[in-house]
Amino acid sequence: MTHSPPHDTLDLAAIRARHTLLLLGLLWDGDRARVDIARDLGLSRSAISSIVAELMEVGLVQEGGTRDGTGVGRRATLLHLNARAAALLAIDLGASHARVDVLDLRCRSLASRSVPHDIQLGPQATYALLTSLATQVLQEAGVPLTQVAVAGVGVPGPVDHESGRVVQPPNMPGWDGEHVGEHLRAALGVDVLVDNDANLGALAEARFGAHRGVSDLIYVKLATGIGAGVLLGGRLHRGARGGAGEIGHISINEQGPVGRSGNPGSLESYAAAQVLVPLATRLHAEGTPTTMNAPLTLDDLLRHANSDPLAQAVWETAGHHLGVAISTTLNLFNPQAVVIGGRLAQAGNVLIDAIRASADRRTMRINADRARIDLGTLGEHAGVLGAGAMMLGALFTPRGLPHLYRVSRAAQEAGVGSRAPPRGGLSSGTPDNPASPPARPGLTAQPFTLAPPLPFPFGGTP
Secondary structure, X not given: OOOOOOHHHHHHHHHHHHHHHHHHHHHHHOOEEHHHHHHHHOOOHHHXXXXXXXXXXXXXXXXXXXXXXXXXXXXXXXXXXXXXXXXXXXXXXXXXXXXXXXXXXXXXXXXXXXXXOOHHHOHHHHXXXXXXXXXXXXXXXXXXXXHEEEEEEEEOOOEOOOOOEEOOOOOOOOOXXXXXXXXXXXXXXXXXXXXXXXXXXXXXXXXXXXXXXXXXXXXXXXXXXXXXXXXXXXXXXXOOOOOXXXXXXXXXXXXXXXXXXXXXXXXXXXXXXXXXXXXXXXXXXXXXXXXXXXOOOHHHHHHOOOOOHHHHHHXXXXXXXXXXXXXXXXXXXXXXXXXXXXXXXXXXXXXXXXXXXXXXXXOOHHHHOOOEEEEOOOHHHHHHHHHHHHHHHHHOOOOHHHXXXXXXXXXHHOOOOOOOOOOOOOOOOOOOOOOOOOOOOOOOOOOOOOOOOOOOOOOOOO
């Protein structure tokens, strides 16, 4: 007769996993002594020592350095998270670019490649490019594929969160129904997590940006398309299938022009990248002066956003329309912050001032008084940092932790993974390198299937 394990055994295992994750969360924030961890978690020194011994055995935690105590006796030995115990492969896929980074467990970039890429070339060409870029960055970082715990991808379209398939993406023709994670898993040889790029932008800004720790935040990405990531109560709100936050397809004028989504008067019809140069041309024909030379480009409008009369008029007009839509999100969700990111955020003050003025006039005081509308602070790094946050959210869970143990232990036994800092951080400005990678063996490591990513490790708040 087969007996099920006693409930108390299951409960004790779950409790230990929870305590382990809380301990890792403390070390993710900074080095700590065992005595401090015991105090912060309310556990005995022996319980902490047992967990720490397990983490040190697999290579996730190391000892290093001491700090002076407050009294006589030995100085406390500090523990630190070994951020090089495992690596993360972060992929930022846009309508006109592809970027791949190798990150450590603190989401610091060890190597990066970013190249122009037209997503309309289709899935197969895109998968081939991403595989090539991944090979390059892994080689540059000196990270073997076996040390990669998981890959994370942001795509510029709606993703069904349960199936992982892209669903009727207006800015990704030829991608409807594509299972990005499944195909990249086969190409890269590691498990792959996929989400909408605006959702990942929200995770990035709330974890690494100026509004870090904010539990109610909306991130609006302005680029070829316009999308929003919504954090409510510290949790990413995806909706029933994953389509929440499609702010670009809200009709702000039901009699307006038809945009890519097919909806009349959608926000993208007034403020997305592809409509701004035609807007500038029309305003110039109507008499708005300019110092810019014809033919105008989007780069011109961004470069002269705060100095040229025509460029200023374009961004003020776009900002007005964005403010109309953002006021709707403020009145619906009452967030603490709305963060504006994406390529068009490079327009700077003239854009954000117009957004604020337009939104403020249309937002109820209870929803406006404590809400900040700001430009994002992460710039071009938001995508890879958001992918990093998503991956940590899957690994630092009771289900992901055993997989992280295996990867870290294997790296330790192979003699790779150390506390050495990355060769270049996310601010190091790694240049684009579209050259073909040198020949090397293919990516063939066996994947491990993780559960769908949870909101964020260490308690659920980014």
